[in-house]
Amino acid sequence: MTDVDDRELGALFRAAASDSGAPPPRFDHDSVVSASRRAAARRRAALAGGAVALFAVVGVGAAIGLPSSPGHDASTVAAPMLAPNPAAQPDARLDPGPPADAGSGQAAAEAAGAGAPPLGPGTAECADRQDRALRTIVEQVLPGVAGAPEAATTMECRPRGERGINVEASDGGAVGLLSVQYLPPGTVVALVPGAVSAPTASGGTVIVSSRASEEGAPAPFAGRLESTVAFLAPRL
Amino acid sequence: MDEAGEREFVPDTFEEYFRARRDAVRRTAFLLCGDWHRADDHAQAAFVALHRHWRRIRDRGALDAWMRRTLVRAVVDESRRPWRRERFTSEPAHASSVPSDSDAVATRHVLVDGLRSVPPRQRAVLVLRFLDGLDVAATATALGCSEGTVKSQTAHGLAALRTVLGDALDDLRPAG
Numbered sequence: 349m350t351d352v353d354d355r356e357l358g359a360l361f362r363a364a365a366s367d368s369g370a371p372p373p374r375f376d377h378d379s380v381v382s383a384s385r386r387a388a389a390r391r392r393a394a395l396a397g398g399a400v401a402l403f404a405v406v407g408v409g410a411a412i413g414l415p416s417s418p419g420h421d422a423s424t425v426a427a428p429m430l431a432p433n434p435a436a437q438p439d440a441r442l443d444p445g446p447p448a449d450a451g452s453g454q455a456a457a458e459a460a461g462a463g464a465p466p467l468g469p470g471t472a473e474c475a476d477r478q479d480r481a482l483r484t485i486v487e488q489v490l491p492g493v494a495g496a497p498e499a500a501t502t503m504e505c506r507p508r509g510e511r512g513i514n515v516e517a518s519d520g521g522a523v524g525l526l527s528v529q530y531l532p533p534g535t536v537v538a539l540v541p542g543a544v545s546a547p548t549a550s551g552g553t554v555i556v557s558s559r560a561s562e563e564g565a566p567a568p569f570a571g572r573l574e575s576t577v578a579f580l581a582p583r584l
Numbered sequence: 585m586d587e588a589g590e591r592e593f594v595p596d597t598f599e600e601y602f603r604a605r606r607d608a609v610r611r612t613a614f615l616l617c618g619d620w621h622r623a624d625d626h627a628q629a630a631f632v633a634l635h636r637h638w639r640r641i642r643d644r645g646a647l648d649a650w651m652r653r654t655l656v657r658a659v660v661d662e663s664r665r666p667w668r669r670e671r672f673t674s675e676p677a678h679a680s681s682v683p684s685d686s687d688a689v690a691t692r693h694v695l696v697d698g699l700r701s702v703p704p705r706q707r708a709v710l711v712l713r714f715l716d717g718l719d720v721a722a723t724a725t726a727l728g729c730s731e732g733t734v735k736s737q738t739a740h741g742l743a744a745l746r747t748v749l750g751d752a753l754d755d756l757r758p759a760g
Contacts, residue, residue, distance in 0.1 A: 354713075354714070357714045357742075358714045358715070358717060360695060360714070361615065361695070361710075361711065361714040361715040362715060363692070364615065364692040364694075364695035364696055365611035365612070365614055365615050365692070365715055366611075366692070367607060367611070369692070370610075370614070370620055371620050371621075373606060373607075373610060373624060373627075374621070374624040374628070375624060375627070375628040375631075377599055377602050377603065379628070380602065380628060380631045380632055380635055381598075381635060383628070383632045384632045384635040384636050387632060387636060388636060
């Protein structure tokens with residue numbers, strides 16, 4: 349084939365692929381974006397299902413293994429699951445040190461956190477999401493969060509693997525929005541008033557804030573933000 | 585994805601890229617698979633995949649190459665599935681229906697029917713070289729093979745096309 353032949357063939361191929369007589373496209377930008385988001389949602393659901401299955405397997409394994417465990421350290425893994433509910437102890441004093449009511453549970457949880465690798469950054473996708481892994485850890489320190497409905501959030505892009513949950517929490521008579529954010533190393537944001545932050549084991553930052561649903565009303569878990577941050581920091 | 589249209593095109597947004605490239609991607613997909621509906625399916629799937637990876641793609645100047653690889657892989661993979669496996673034939677494809685003037689629609693029918701008879705990898709080489717205007721090196725990069733393979737696949741593909749179309753291939757060439 350000569351160059352002339354190549355040019356002729358090029359013209360022939362372009363004529364064959366011309367749009368004249370071709371049906372109109374069956375997809376547009378919006379349909380592509382919608383399909384992409386559906387695919388991302390399916391992927392997240394599959395990952396969540398896998399995580400649930402993994403938790404179930406680990407839980408069954410721990411339940412089977414604990415009775416025969418000879419050492420004291422081994423039992424600390426499951427201890428947080430058996431710890432008393434701190435939310436049921438409204439007079440807990442958390443700032444000076446571990447709360448008396450949650451002492452054994454928190455100590456055990458911290459021991460477990462020290463032994464396990466920190467959670468670290470999550471995925472970098474844009475989504476309307478609440479981070480399930482982070483919520484699981486938050487529920488260990490704030491059992492009252494378990495079952496709390498997720499607050500409505502808009503599409504969020506977390507290009508560096510940020511994690512976050514926003515829940516409509518109630519703590520006794522206090523009702524409002526509890527937010528927990530994990531920022532990967534190198535990420536800097538301005539704290540909202542009342543938020544508490546701390547560096548984490550993975551080099552990132554954890555931020556916890558609480559806002560009452562009505563102005564002037566008490567915010568849920570307002571007195572436990574610092575202890576919550578202290579609990580989360582070695583685990584993230 | 586014609587070569588002339590892609591030079592120095594570095595889109596800022598996915599939407600910008602989509603609007604600039606949708607028709608070209610459709611055309612490439614059409615010649616790769618020979619059917620506009622399947623071409624739409626392949627093109628849409630490629631754009632969906634691109635949208636999902638958009639934020640992680642650092643070299644926005646390489647988007648066309650990425651789309652070509654995705655399209656070719658999808659069409660070749662599809663041709664390997666038993667329920668969609670294409671049949672190769674040595675029978676001339678509508679050779680008798682070649683018009684004397686190079687009407688675009690007639691040209692499409694004859695050439696596309698002929699391309700259907702060319703094995704998928706050879707067809708991909710022909711489409712990238714003669715529709716998208718890629719040279720041997722760029723085609724090799726797009727397909728992940730050596731330049732020697734591109735040259736041999738081009739020769740085999742054109743021979744196969746000529747076998748199927750016979751003199752019709754020469755009749756289709758634009759005058760002058």
